[in-house]
Amino acid sequence: MTTATHATPSLYEVAREQVRQVAAALGLDAGVTAQLATCRRELTVHLPVRMDDGAVRVFEGHRMQHNTARGPAKGGIRYHPGVTADEVRGLAILMTWKCSLLGIPFGGAKGGITVDPKTLSKGELERLTRRYASAIAPIIGPQQDIPAPDVNTNSQVMAWIMDTYSAEQGYGVPAVVTGKPVHLGGSQGRTEATGRGCMIVARELAKTMGLSVSGATVAIQGMGNVGGIAARLMAAAGFTIVAMSDSKTGVHKPQGLDVASVLAWRREHGAIAGFPGAAGVSNEALLELPCDLLVPAAVEGQIHAGNAAAIKAKAVVEGANGPTTPEADRILESRAIPVVPDILANAGGVLVSYFEWVQNLQSFYWEEDEVNERLEQLMIKSYAAVAGMSKERQMPLRQAALTLGIQRVVEAMETRGIYP
Secondary structure (H helix, E strand, C coil): CCCCCCCCCCHHHHHHHHHHHHHHHHCCCHHHHHHHCCCCEEEEEEEEEECCCCCEEEEEEEEEEEECCCCCEEEEEEEECCCCHHHHHHHHHHHHHHHHHHCCCCEEEEEEEECCHHHCCHHHHHHHHHHHHHHHHHHCECCCEEEEECCCCCHHHHHHHHHHHHHHHCCCCHHHCCCCCHHHCCCCCCCCHHHHHHHHHHHHHHHHHCCCCCCCEEEEECCCCCHHHHHHHHHHHCCEEEEEECCCCEEECCCCCCHHHHHHHHHHHCCCCCCCCCEEECHHHHCCCCCCEEEECCCCCCECCCCHHHCCCCEEECCCCCCECHHHHHHHHHCCCCEECHHHHCCHHHHHHHHHHHHHHHCCCCCHHHHHHHHHHHHHHHHHHHHHHHHHHCCCHHHHHHHHHHHHHHHHHHHHCCCC
């Protein structure tokens, strides 16, 4: 395992550098480039919350809106002790390109609270969520900014936000958030959407590379709503999952893991560690295992200058946001290891969030088969567009995806102009 030290740039720095590189290649002027590299609106709030013991704690939260030239802002809310303003800014920028690349009428936003939700009771979590929802209420809404779940948030958190916003408006507003419970206006298929999209992109990449899906080996870092679901769906599609990990450690079996059994073990024991019949492996070492496809689906900055040269996978499919640093990108490119970027590989979630928003506005709901079929069509179409540009212009998949996404945003900006 590689142990070299490395300095990981913030996600905001990475996102801004990506903008500058694509802007230079497209010949964009300085004014347009500055707009693309800056969030149009930033809100930081400090949230007093009464804890179960009667004490009051103050939490910091953010909601950043990057660009709304193509439609209302869209992006998740994460609860994590590592949340910073720069992380949220970077994620908001990535959301803009993701929505644009997919052709859906949203701009990019992101939100977060600096907190470890595992240390809070359900009541404390609800009070924190409602306080945050009230604080950001002036800048969100169905035609303004539509939050969704992200790291450590879920359909229950979205229900609390919807209820708080609706109470302050005086009537129900289900379209203010997506990722809600189905019985409150959520979409069928939303829970699996990001993992399903990741599986579809991995399948299309395998075809491009001439790999047979049946038996192609996959290592997946992360067992959350992306990694765990992607593992299950990829196994069902015929891939052989040789390694999986949660936030603490992982397991490895070259002959292939029984994914359902691994997931059941983790549910029963609270961790993947100790799963019988497989060797233990650290999160860091998992990234360097021999496999056909590596799916980093945990957090950002996992593949970096210190370990990129040791990656043995034939290709990388980014299930997480920003798991590969720019330096690592260059190293992988020099080694002819393609990387399907996050703004494409994990875009299934925002696609079905879009479907949910449409269903809420129409008060007309779709069956799960229809949701999954529309998801598959748009993911295949978006992958084909990125792969086509990559081949035509002889550029990496990430650069192709960013170029397509940024071009569409610039077109909207230039057509709308600047007011006043």
